[in-house]
Amino acid sequence: MNATRTSFSLKSAIPIGLLLLLVSILCAKAGQDVTVKIPFDFQAGNTHFAPGTYVLSLDQALAGSVTIQSADHSRRATLLTGKSLSSSVESAPVVMFRTYGDVRFLSAVQGESASRRWEIVASEAETTLARNSAQPVVASFKAASTDTDAGTK
Numbered sequence: 001m002n003a004t005r006t007s008f009s010l011k012s013a014i015p016i017g018l019l020l021l022l023v024s025i026l027c028a029k030a031g032q033d034v035t036v037k038i039p040f041d042f043q044a045g046n047t048h049f050a051p052g053t054y055v056l057s058l059d060q061a062l063a064g065s066v067t068i069q070s071a072d073h074s075r076r077a078t079l080l081t082g083k084s085l086s087s088s089v090e091s092a093p094v095v096m097f098r099t100y101g102d103v104r105f106l107s108a109v110q111g112e113s114a115s116r117r118w119e120i121v122a123s124e125a126e127t128t129l130a131r132n133s134a135q136p137v138v139a140s141f142k143a144a145s146t147d148t149d150a151g152t153k
Helices: 002-029 124-131
Strands: 032-038 042-044 047-049 052-058 065-070 076-084 094-100 103-110 117-120 137-142 144-146
Touching (some): 032 137, 047 065, 047 076, 076 103
Parallel strands (some): 042 103
Antiparallel strands (some): 032 052, 032 144, 042 047, 052 065, 076 117
């Protein structure tokens, strides 16, 4: 009887697992792009970016991720995030940075829907700097949303 339970559980688990994988893939494809011009150097994860125009792809590489790429395609990084339903008071889309002195880190992206926000997981470098610094200043930049279904990036 125990072998029958194990067989039944395995037969049920496989389709459920495949369904979850499919939903995850479809959610990743349902992302959006946000374009923003940033006037200063900054860090996104462990990658340094110079001032310039960047495209941030939300939930496209992987559900719960933000991919940032320079407009000239010379720099790129994919970052893990935590989604939040709370939003800033600013109209969407918005890109936010935590600033420690003259060092800035990408901290959050609020998508086209003001109710969805992607909080960037702090890198080791930011965590170390935060321990040894005063409270960071948060800077926000208005961004433009790009329709990913039209293939524009």
